[in-house]
Structure formats: C-alpha cells, structure tokens
Amino acid sequence: MLILIALIAAIFLFVVVPGFLSQILTHGGFNYPDPNxxxxxxxxxxxxxxxxxxxxxxxxxxxxxxxxxxxxxxxxxxxxxxxxxxxxxxxxxxxxxxxxxxxxxxxxxxxxxxxxxxxxxxxxxxxxxxxxxxxxxxxxxxxxxxxxxxxxxxxxxxxxxxxxxxxxxxxxxxxxxxxLADTVRHHWKLLIHLPAFPIADETLYAIGWRAGFPPGDxxxxxxxxxxxxxxxxxxxxxxxxxxxxxxxxxxxxxxxxxxxxxxxxxxxxxxxxxxxxxxxxxxxxxxxxxxxxxx
The missing domain is CATH 3.40.50.1820 (Alpha/Beta hydrolase fold, catalytic domain)
Structure with missing residues (x-):
C-alpha cells in the first residue's frame, strides 16, 4: 500500500503538476479585460x-x-x-x-x-x-x-x-x-519550495511541448x-x-x-x-x- 501511495504521489508530482502548470502558462485565458x-x-x-x-x-x-x-x-x-x-x-x-x-x-x-x-x-x-x-x-x-x-x-x-x-x-x-530554463527552476524553488530537479525540467519540457518550441532557445x-x-x-x-x-x-x-x-x-x-x-x-x-x- 505504501508503495502504491508513493507511486501515485510521484506521478502527481512529476507528471500532473508540471502538465497542469504548463497548460496554465501557455493556454491560460489571458484575453480577459485588463484590470484597468x-x-x-x-x-x-x-x-x-x-x-x-x-x-x-x-x-x-x-x-x-x-x-x-x-x-x-x-x-x-x-x-x-x-x-x-x-x-x-x-x-x-x-x-x-x-x-x-x-x-x-x-x-x-x-x-x-x-x-x-x-x-x-x-x-x-x-x-x-x-x-x-x-x-x-x-x-x-x-x-x-x-x-x-x-x-x-x-x-x-x-x-x-x-x-x-x-x-x-x-x-x-x-x-x-x-x-526560460533559469526562470522555471527559480520559480519552482521560490513559489513551490521544492527542489528544482527534476520537476523544473519536466515543467520546462511540458511548456515547450505545449507551445511548440525548443525551450532551450x-x-x-x-x-x-x-x-x-x-x-x-x-x-x-x-x-x-x-x-x-x-x-x-x-x-x-x-x-x-x-x-x-x-x-x-x-x-x-x-x-x-x-x-x-x-x-x-x-x-x-x-x-x-x-x-x-x-x-
């Protein structure tokens, strides 16, 4: 049971979270009226x-x-x-x-x-x-x-x-x-208080994949x-x-x-x-x- 819980937690942390964050960053609804x-x-x-x-x-x-x-x-x-x-x-x-x-x-x-x-x-x-x-x-x-x-x-x-x-x-x-690589790693540590590796790299890859560009560029x-x-x-x-x-x-x-x-x-x-x-x-x-x- 503990192994199953650990596996689910790992999938959530290393797959679901980076995927969700990359979706928000690249496809979020930024066409709403400006606060001003x-x-x-x-x-x-x-x-x-x-x-x-x-x-x-x-x-x-x-x-x-x-x-x-x-x-x-x-x-x-x-x-x-x-x-x-x-x-x-x-x-x-x-x-x-x-x-x-x-x-x-x-x-x-x-x-x-x-x-x-x-x-x-x-x-x-x-x-x-x-x-x-x-x-x-x-x-x-x-x-x-x-x-x-x-x-x-x-x-x-x-x-x-x-x-x-x-x-x-x-x-x-x-x-x-x-x-992009530097700022993704920095924001993981700053906002989520988790080690940048390997989660930041997963997020970086997901952003590039969703938006269609090489993140290293x-x-x-x-x-x-x-x-x-x-x-x-x-x-x-x-x-x-x-x-x-x-x-x-x-x-x-x-x-x-x-x-x-x-x-x-x-x-x-x-x-x-x-x-x-x-x-x-x-x-x-x-x-x-x-x-x-x-x-």
Whole structure:
C-alpha cells in the first residue's frame, strides 16, 4: 500500500503538476479585460489611432499608434508582460510622448484584443514585436530610431526581436528573465519550495511541448549577445524576488555596447518600477535615450 501511495504521489508530482502548470502558462485565458479596462490613450491626454497588423507568423495583433505632437525624435514600441495588456504600458507611453516620441502599444498574442491561442513566454512573442516594427516603419512611416521598451515577458520578447532585426536601434529591458530554463527552476524553488530537479525540467519540457518550441532557445542572454553594439537599458526592481537584480546584472555583463546602462530601483517589486519609483526610472530612460541614434 505504501508503495502504491508513493507511486501515485510521484506521478502527481512529476507528471500532473508540471502538465497542469504548463497548460496554465501557455493556454491560460489571458484575453480577459485588463484590470484597468476602460482606460485608453485619451485617458492620458494622448491622441491615437487604432492599429491592426500581423505578427511575422500571421497572428492578428491590435493596439494603438500614438503620433508625436511635432517632429518625432523616434518611435518607441511598448511590450507588456504576461497576463497583462497594452493598457499596462500607457503610463510609459505618456512619458515617451512627453519626450517627443511616437508610440505603438499593442497586445501580444493570446492577450487582450489580439489573436492567437498560445502564449510562449517570449519565444513566439518576438514575432509579434517584429510585426510591430514592420507596421511602424511600413504603414505608419514612423521616424527612426526604433526603440523597444518591454516589461517582463515583453522585455524578453523585445530582446529576442532586437537580436533578429537590424531595424531596432535600442532596447529598454525591464525585469527580463535570463532564460526560460533559469526562470522555471527559480520559480519552482521560490513559489513551490521544492527542489528544482527534476520537476523544473519536466515543467520546462511540458511548456515547450505545449507551445511548440525548443525551450532551450528562449534565452535572453544569447539575445543580448546577438544585439551587439546597440545600446540596452536594463531595469531591475530591488525587491523583485521573481527576477532579482542579479539577473539584470548578468544580462548587463553580456551586453557589448559602450552605451549600455543598468539601473536598480530601490523599494520596488517585479515590473512595478515605473509606478513605484517613477522619478528615478524616468531620469534613467531620458538619459539613455539621448545616446540612441537611428540606424
């Protein structure tokens, strides 16, 4: 009887739990209204027009294009985090607009008002970002430089897209993870208080299988290396237990640009630096953008 109980427990722990978690992460219902539903660019005093375009693999994406009031200094594409929507990025877009930039905010696949049935935590979302870059340049005729500003999953997608696109001049990466493997193992230990091996590896495999990509290829560190000499601003929250500052420091160490920057915001949590330490955040972004040139 004890052997049977142990066997059932092992199956539950090593098969059912990773399978369930991977299902939630990749196929969870992220198309529900944002907690800030009802807010739009006009809520922040911004004039906008509806934007609808395709990702590089044909998914319909929807959002807002916010032109600058005068001659634009460039164009910022804003990328939200997991289980969020374009609404999350509106305060940042308001700041970018104040600095004289065009803005493009959109829902990543399987989020908000965009299409798609699967979330890949950044892997296929990079194709969404590439579609946004193409839309900004070809449809809106947006001014360069093109800057990607992403939070959490959106930061990972931005880094990976920049590695693939020479049209991107710079990236603002807020709370990105190091790699999918690293973050899955870290979250197992942090949230479930269990040894990462072998459960994390089972979860990693299940995520890749459900979303249809090699999990080892979702790697921000490699993307940073491929971005080369283009500048990156890494933002980390000092109180972030999910993506602690050490991750941003590691990514920063792999960036090759002499204009790379790292800012760690005290008294802030994961992805909340802009809301909780806005003055310091805005100062870092403003200083960083002065060094970004069109490609």
């Amino acid at each position: 539903n009802g807010k739009a660019p006009i809520s922040y005093g911004l004039k906008s027009r509806w934007a609808e375009f395709k990702s590089s693999d044909g998914i319909t994406l929807r959002g807002w294009y916010i032109p600058s009031d005068g001659p634009a200094r460039g164009t910022i594409i804003y990328c939200h985090g997991l289980n969020r929507s374009k609404v999350e990025m509106l305060p940042r877009a308001q700041f970018g607009h104040q600095l004289g930039y065009n803005g493009l905010l959109f829902d990543l696949r399987h989020h908000g008002q965009s299409g798609g049935k699967v979330t890949s935590l950044g892997y296929y979302e990079r194709l969404d970002v590439l579609g946004a870059v193409r839309y900004a340049l070809e449809v809106e005729k947006a001014e360069r430089p093109i800057i990607l500003w992403g939070v959490s999953m959106g930061a990972v997608a931005s880094l990976m897209a920049a590695a693939d696109s020479p049209d991107v001049s710079a990236v603002i990466s807020d709370s990105a993870f190091l790699s 979702l790697d921000s560190e490699k993307a940073v290396e491929h971005i080369g000499l283009r500048p990156i601003l890494f933002v980390a929250a000092q109180g972030d237990r999910r993506m602690p500052p050490a991750i941003a420091e590691e990514l920063y160490s792999h960036a090759q640009s002499p204009s790379k920057k790292l800012v760690i915001l005290p008294g802030t949590r994961h992805g909340e630096g802009f809301n909780q330490a806005r003055d310091a955040y805005e100062l870092a972004v403003k200083d960083f953008l002065t060094q970004v040139k069109a490609r």
